[in-house]
Amino acid sequence: xxxxxxxxxxxxxxxxxxxxxxxxxxxxxxxxxxxxxxxxxxxxxxxxxxxxxxxxxxxxxxxxxxxxxxxxxxxxxxxxxxxxxxxxxxxxxxxxxxxxxxxxxxxxxxxxxxxxxxxxxxxxxxxxxxxxxxxxxxxxxxxxxxxxxxxxxxxxxxxxxxxxxxxxxxxxxxxxxxxxxxxxxxxxxxxxxxxxxxxxxxxxxxxxxxxxxxxxxxxxxxxxxxxxxxxxxxxxxxxxxxxxxxxxxxxxxxxxxxxxxxxxxxxxxxxxxxxxxxxxxxxxxxxxxxxxxxxxxxxxxxxxxxxxxxxxxxxxxxxxxxxxxxxxxxxxxxxxxxxxxxxxxxxxxxxxxxxxxxxxxxxxxxxxxxxxxxxxxxxxxxxxxxxxxxxxxxxxxxxxxxxxxxxxxxxxxxxxxxxxxxxxxxxxxxxxxx
Numbered sequence: 001x002x003x004x005x006x007x008x009x010x011x012x013x014x015x016x017x018x019x020x021x022x023x024x025x026x027x028x029x030x031x032x033x034x035x036x037x038x039x040x041x042x043x044x045x046x047x048x049x050x051x052x053x054x055x056x057x058x059x060x061x062x063x064x065x066x067x068x069x070x071x072x073x074x075x076x077x078x079x080x081x082x083x084x085x086x087x088x089x090x091x092x093x094x095x096x097x098x099x100x101x102x103x104x105x106x107x108x109x110x111x112x113x114x115x116x117x118x119x120x121x122x123x124x125x126x127x128x129x130x131x132x133x134x135x136x137x138x139x140x141x142x143x144x145x146x147x148x149x150x151x152x153x154x155x156x157x158x159x160x161x162x163x164x165x166x167x168x169x170x171x172x173x174x175x176x177x178x179x180x181x182x183x184x185x186x187x188x189x190x191x192x193x194x195x196x197x198x199x200x201x202x203x204x205x206x207x208x209x210x211x212x213x214x215x216x217x218x219x220x221x222x223x224x225x226x227x228x229x230x231x232x233x234x235x236x237x238x239x240x241x242x243x244x245x246x247x248x249x250x251x252x253x254x255x256x257x258x259x260x261x262x263x264x265x266x267x268x269x270x271x272x273x274x275x276x277x278x279x280x281x282x283x284x285x286x287x288x289x290x291x292x293x294x295x296x297x298x299x300x301x302x303x304x305x306x307x308x309x310x311x312x313x314x315x316x317x318x319x320x321x322x323x324x325x326x327x328x329x330x331x332x333x334x335x336x337x338x339x340x341x342x343x344x345x346x347x348x349x350x351x352x353x354x355x356x357x358x359x360x361x362x363x364x365x366x367x368x369x370x371x372x373x374x375x376x377x378x379x380x381x382x383x384x385x386x387x388x389x390x391x392x393x394x395x396x397x398x399x400x401x402x403x404x405x406x407x408x409x410x411x412x413x414x415x416x417x418x419x420x421x422x423x424x425x426x427x428x429x430x431x432x433x434x
Contacts (some may be wrong), residue, residue: 258413
């Protein structure tokens with residue numbers, strides 16, 4: 001009996017060790033997955049065109065002496081990013097004859113972006129502003145279309161365990177591209193001129209094409225909608241038919257609301273409220289803040305492998321909420337560099353973690369048959385609360401002051417956390433294999 005117990009105990013220990021080793025190997029396999037590397041490249045490809053039709057283009061117009069009214073009108077160039085859900089059903093319905101249902105659209109969009117950004121460099125804002133505006137709108141339209149299909153591809157190809165880290169690496173690539181096409185492009189334009197800058201930016205789209213070619217097809221073969229009518233109404237019917245559908249839609253609106261509400265006035269608070277210099281705000285709030293966001297997204301995505309979706313959303317959501325209080329403390333302490341650095345770092349770090357979990361939630365909610373349309377709709381819906389609540393910030397600050405404003409933004413985040421807790425079972429059952 002003693003020997004039998006000893007042998008059995010040894011086998012139990014060996015099995016436990018083997019299970020631990022298998023779990024570790026499975027964990028490490030996620031970090032070496034080709035899907036994760038491709039997400040980094042595709043994030044870069046998605047982020048690159050946005051500044052080239054936005055802030056960087058505005059700087060070019062300003063430097064060449066274009067009048068303010070014309071520059072103001074150019075802000076309409078970004079409209080396709082807001083309205084992209086209108087044509088997303090077409091990208092669910094039709095399948096290109098090359099590279100599959102998602103990658104086929106991606107490579108087509110990237111080729112068009114390569115050509116469009118390059119041609120923009122040859123047009124003079126001073127002598128042909130309307131031509132440049134028309135081309136910029138076309139580039140923005142194709143860029144928004146790329147976003148639609150890249151979001152759908154990410155939803156379709158990433159396995160459940162990969163979603164958090166996949167979302168984090170995508171955000172990292174996106175942020176790096178924003179820095180390259182924003183700050184770096186402005187520096188380059190001073191040295192080699194705007195035409196050469198835009199040509200080099202166009203060449204960087206080749207990285208996106210490489211990512212598309214290297215990407216794998218999703219494991220699961222999905223039948224696309226058979227008609228345009230199904231492509232339009234099918235995603236809505238599919239989502240509304242689910243248990244707790246309305247509550248989940250409300251959660252999508254509320255989850256990042258407190259974080260976004262505080263973010264609308266952070267720069268103004270630092271500049272006007274505490275009178276930090278533009279250089280200090282640019283270096284710490286923008287520069288260090290960007291690094292903290294990337295670190296937060298990667299750290300959060302890594303933790304999600306262990307924590308799972310619901311616990312990640314809750315933990316990161318609480319951190320987001322608490323981060324608003326650090327700005328309240330900064331308002332109380334006044335112009336204090338140490339507190340400013342801590343507040344900016346904490347807010348961006350927790351915001352990056354929350355973004356990784358939130359994007360993973362959107363992916364888990366999408367039916368692969370309609371993922372282009374559903375992701376576009378859900379991501380647009382997530383901005384709805386911010387659009388309506390942000391305009392009130394100035395009035396609130398004038399009434400109650402900066403410290404109480406940041407306290408109010410903390411309370412604004414609580415309904416989302418409460419609703420998340422109420423939906424814990426529904427979120428825990430999400431597998432994204434529909």
